[in-house]
Every structure is written in C-alpha cells, then in structure tokens.
Amino acid sequence: MGVSGLNRIEKKAAFSLASVFGVRMLGLFMILPVFAIYGEQLAGYSPLWLGLAIGAYGLTQALLQIPMGILSDKYGRKPVILAGLVVFLIGSIVAALSTSIYGVVLGRALQGMGAIASAILALAADLSREEQRPKVMATIGMFIGLSFTLAMILGPIVADAFGLSGLFWFTGALTIVAMFMIQFMVPYSVSKAPRGDSVALPEQIAKLVRHPQLARLNAGVFVLHMALTACFVTLPKQFVASGLALEDHWQIYLPTLLGSFFLMVPFMIIAMKKQQEKPMFSGAVALLSVALLLLWLIPSGLTSLIISVVLFFTAFNYLEATMPSILSRIAPAGVKGSVMGIYSSSQFLGAFVGGIVGGLVASHFGENSIFLVMAVVSIFWLLLSFGMQKLKKSKSFTFSTTINSEEKAEQVAELLINMPGVIEATLVHDELDGNASEKSHAVAYLKVDDKLVDLPAVKALLS
Structure with a gap:
C-alpha cells in the first residue's frame, strides 16, 4: 500500500496498542464516578484521603513516565510494557483486597507505577512510517477518549453489582487481557524510529521545560486534569443529593459525554478550517471556567447540574483532543518524545494535585468550594493562554x-x-x-x- 493509508502492520499496531492503552486507562478512570460515594465505607476515610486515593496514580505516573521510556530503549518495548502491566495488576489486587482507604491509596499508587504510556507511544512510533504516524497516534488518542466515556458509564454499573472491590477485580481482569494483547496481537519490532522522536531524552528536559510556548501547554494540561480529579471528589455526591441513585448515574454520563462530543466538533472544524486555533483554545478555557463557576453558584438541582457538566466536558474534550496536536506542531524538530514526556508527566501530576487539593478544600471549606477554587485556577490558565503564539501550519x-x-x-x-x-x-x-x-x-x-x-x-x- 502507498503512503496514502496505513499498511497492514500499521493498522494492526494502531488498533492493538490503542486497545491496550484504552483498557489500562479504563481501569484508572472507573473509580472516578463512584469513589466519592463508596470511599466513605472504608476504614480511615476522610476527604483528604479520598482525594489521595483518586489522584495517587498521578504522582507515580508523573515520576516514572520518562524513566520507563528510557528503559524501553535499553531492554525493548514489549518487555517494559508487560512489566508495567504486571505492576498495574498487582496494584489492582492490592486495592481490591483493601478494607481501608490507606490500602486503596497504596494500590492506586502501584497502578500508577506501571507507567507504560511512553513505551507504548515509542512502540507505535517504531511500527509506523513517519507520514502515517499521526494517524496511529490519533487512533490511540481516540481510544483514550473512548475509555474515559466508557469508564463513566461502566464504573457505577460495576460498582453497584460487585462493590468497590469488584471494580478493582474487574480492572485486574482487563489488565490480563491487555497483557495477552501485547504478547500476541502487537507486531514485533526492532526500533527504527529515531530515539528523540519517540522517547524522552534526559539531557533535553530542562531546556524544554523553560520553552515559553510549551510551558503554557504543560501548565494547561496540569490545570485541566487537576480540575477533573478535584471535581470528582464531590461531583458523584452532588448527583446523589439531587435525587439520582448511584446506579443510575450512567444515564447522566452517557448523554452528557455524547452531547459534549457533538458540541465540540463544530469548534474543532472552525479552528482548523479558519485558522482560528488560538481564539478557540482560549474560548474553551473560558468555557471551562464558566462551567466551574456555574457548578459553584447554581443550587445543585439535577437540571442545572447536567447543564454545567455538559459545558465542562465540552471544554474538557475540546482541550484534551487539541492540545497534543498543538504540542506536536510547537515541539522543536527531533525531540517530540521529550516534549510528550514532559506533557504526560504534567498531566498525571495535575491529577495527583487535583486529588489532594480537592480533599483539602472539602475538609476545610466544604465540598462545593472545590468548584470555586478550580474556577479561579482555570481563570489564571485563561490569562496565560492569551500569550500563545499563532500556530504555523507544519x-x-x-x-x-x-x-x-x-x-x-x-x-x-x-x-x-x-x-x-x-x-x-x-x-x-x-x-x-x-x-x-x-x-x-x-x-x-x-x-x-x-x-x-x-x-x-x-x-x-x-x-
């Protein structure tokens, strides 16, 4: 097949690696819509420990993304990915067997230690031609988005049927499926993508952290995932308080997330076709701030909650989908791996800090104040986004x-x-x-x- 489309190996690599990535992220995300409710039943519960349990995976992910990518250079992609999945499986088992919040925090931290994102992206780069690589990466990105949507729907259903421990056992089972897929579905490769293009180079990190345009995106993805994690310290309780039983939450998440996807598509088309990426980006950050302010200001009736959450996820999905694309265009030639490594670490660190900040704010100022604090942080991001340069087509x-x-x-x-x-x-x-x-x-x-x-x-x- 010519360069116009993916060849057979690229299609197989794209689907299998995207599936592994998606299955793993599904396991991490499924706790979000239910843990604020079920976590209260665990020994040692407090809002701070609840936030830690939700965000703990973010810290270990952030610390280990780049080292795991470097190890995959030295020892091969598949062995490192499989080792990471084994650690993730152990974390799922520890969390499933825990009767205290401390055990769940430990399990979630272990899950995060299976930091395989950089190795998977490097393997995707190894298995694809340069001109087809964006399609493979886009497929992986799409599966991550789908896994988040599926997690919001499946989380309440699985937890209602099997309890919190059942949720972690289900995650463990998915991890075993992912291990089989890596071993038997993903094509073998000898690394052919240049290292700096796929895996982070330690000597480049400090220089790239100081890059003013990249720093804006790294700060942005930090805030985006901080807001997401912090909001889920209280959002499921808000739905319950508005009269919706936990097992029915999927009936809200499904239309809400689908609606937000449909709402963001026209903005993405305008941004690309009309070369309006910068104003649309700032507009999405502004919409995120408005949604968070609405969640804080408006009494938590079901209708107002749904409207605010649709606005939140429209902004979230737009930013989550467009930021990696912007990042790859700003990234200096030859160091995309390093740039993505810093970006991924910022993303996971944001999830960790969001859990802690959400727990602390809930403990001292009440759970509704979480939305106000996140809105203020989001407004700072909005001001920062005005300094973005216009993107060149490249x-x-x-x-x-x-x-x-x-x-x-x-x-x-x-x-x-x-x-x-x-x-x-x-x-x-x-x-x-x-x-x-x-x-x-x-x-x-x-x-x-x-x-x-x-x-x-x-x-x-x-x-």
Missing part, C-alpha cells in the same frame, strides 16, 4: 542520511534552513549507531510547510 519529517563529519552536518543544516518551506532543520550526527568505529550516520529532523517545500530537493540534498 508537518514533521525524519530522514536518515550518511554524513561523514560534524562540519558537513552543519553545512547541510544551513542549506536546509534556507530552502523554501523549511521552518526548522536539525541534523543529529551519529544518532543512529553511536559507534565511531562504524560508518557514520546522521538523522535530519525537518519541520516544513508542505505546500511550499520541495521534498525531492530536500532528499537530494541529504543524499
């Missing part, structure tokens, strides 16, 4: 080339950057083999405007 390409010296690499990079349509060019000498005794190699990372660039001329220069 595509990234990676070319392997034989270059026999550092001096030659610099000369070629200079020629590339002066070619029409080339926005950014980076040549990394000896990246592919790192062995001076063998034939020298270089990798050329290019960010281009594909309407202006002459790709045959670029390839001719590199050859």
Whole structure:
C-alpha cells in the first residue's frame, strides 16, 4: 500500500496498542464516578484521603513516565510494557483486597507505577512510517477518549453489582487481557524510529521545560486534569443529593459525554478550517471556567447540574483532543518524545494535585468550594493562554542520511534552513549507531510547510 493509508502492520499496531492503552486507562478512570460515594465505607476515610486515593496514580505516573521510556530503549518495548502491566495488576489486587482507604491509596499508587504510556507511544512510533504516524497516534488518542466515556458509564454499573472491590477485580481482569494483547496481537519490532522522536531524552528536559510556548501547554494540561480529579471528589455526591441513585448515574454520563462530543466538533472544524486555533483554545478555557463557576453558584438541582457538566466536558474534550496536536506542531524538530514526556508527566501530576487539593478544600471549606477554587485556577490558565503564539501550519519529517563529519552536518543544516518551506532543520550526527568505529550516520529532523517545500530537493540534498 502507498503512503496514502496505513499498511497492514500499521493498522494492526494502531488498533492493538490503542486497545491496550484504552483498557489500562479504563481501569484508572472507573473509580472516578463512584469513589466519592463508596470511599466513605472504608476504614480511615476522610476527604483528604479520598482525594489521595483518586489522584495517587498521578504522582507515580508523573515520576516514572520518562524513566520507563528510557528503559524501553535499553531492554525493548514489549518487555517494559508487560512489566508495567504486571505492576498495574498487582496494584489492582492490592486495592481490591483493601478494607481501608490507606490500602486503596497504596494500590492506586502501584497502578500508577506501571507507567507504560511512553513505551507504548515509542512502540507505535517504531511500527509506523513517519507520514502515517499521526494517524496511529490519533487512533490511540481516540481510544483514550473512548475509555474515559466508557469508564463513566461502566464504573457505577460495576460498582453497584460487585462493590468497590469488584471494580478493582474487574480492572485486574482487563489488565490480563491487555497483557495477552501485547504478547500476541502487537507486531514485533526492532526500533527504527529515531530515539528523540519517540522517547524522552534526559539531557533535553530542562531546556524544554523553560520553552515559553510549551510551558503554557504543560501548565494547561496540569490545570485541566487537576480540575477533573478535584471535581470528582464531590461531583458523584452532588448527583446523589439531587435525587439520582448511584446506579443510575450512567444515564447522566452517557448523554452528557455524547452531547459534549457533538458540541465540540463544530469548534474543532472552525479552528482548523479558519485558522482560528488560538481564539478557540482560549474560548474553551473560558468555557471551562464558566462551567466551574456555574457548578459553584447554581443550587445543585439535577437540571442545572447536567447543564454545567455538559459545558465542562465540552471544554474538557475540546482541550484534551487539541492540545497534543498543538504540542506536536510547537515541539522543536527531533525531540517530540521529550516534549510528550514532559506533557504526560504534567498531566498525571495535575491529577495527583487535583486529588489532594480537592480533599483539602472539602475538609476545610466544604465540598462545593472545590468548584470555586478550580474556577479561579482555570481563570489564571485563561490569562496565560492569551500569550500563545499563532500556530504555523507544519508537518514533521525524519530522514536518515550518511554524513561523514560534524562540519558537513552543519553545512547541510544551513542549506536546509534556507530552502523554501523549511521552518526548522536539525541534523543529529551519529544518532543512529553511536559507534565511531562504524560508518557514520546522521538523522535530519525537518519541520516544513508542505505546500511550499520541495521534498525531492530536500532528499537530494541529504543524499
């Protein structure tokens, strides 16, 4: 098959890796719609420990994402992913067997230690061609979104039928399914995607953290997931207080989440077609702030709750879907793995902090105050978003080339950057083999405007 579509291996890799990612995130998310209710039955319960139990996975995820990606470079993608799933399974069992809130916190922290996201994304990069990689990554992103929606629906149903421990046993069973899929469905690969493009490079981290445009997105995804986790410290109780039994909550989450998906689509089309990504982005952050203020201000009747939650998830889904795309376009050529590693760590750290902040605010100021605190934080994010630069339309390409010296690499990079349509060019000498005794190699990372660039001329220069 030509470059116009995914080939058989890419389709298999996209579906199987997206399924593994989705199944694992489903296990992490299913606690959100029910734990505020069921957590009260556990020994040692307090609002702070409740928030910790909801967000504990975020801290261990944030700390281990980048190290696990580096380990997958050294020991292979599949062994590291399988090891991560085993740790996740152990965490699920610990939580299922726990009768105290402390045991559930420990189990959730262990679940987070199975931090396989970076290794899965690296394997997806290994198994796909450069021009098809965005489709594979988009499939994984879509499955994560679907897993969140499914978790909101399944969580209350499974918890009602089997209790809180049943929820964790169900998560454990899903993890075993994911392990079989990794072993028998995901194609084998020898790493062929350049390392900096798929796995975080430690030496790049500090420099990229200080990048002003990337920092805005990292702060944004931190706030987004902090708000999500904090709100679920109290949101299920708000539904119960408004007269809706927990086992019926899926009847709210299903139409609410579907409605929010339909509402966000026109905004995404306008943003892309009319080149209005920056104002639409700020508009979504503003909508998030409004939804949180409404949750705080309006009495918790069922109708007002549903309207506020639809607005919240419209903003949440729009931002969750568009931020990785914006990130990949801002990311300097050749270090997408490092950029995504920082972004993922910020996302999970936000979930952890949200759990703690939600628990602390509920303990000292009442649960409804959570919405006000998150609205204030979201407004700060809105102000920060105004400083985003307008995005240039670009595509990234990676070319392997034989270059026999550092001096030659610099000369070629200079020629590339002066070619029409080339926005950014980076040549990394000896990246592919790192062995001076063998034939020298270089990798050329290019960010281009594909309407202006002459790709045959670029390839001719590199050859």
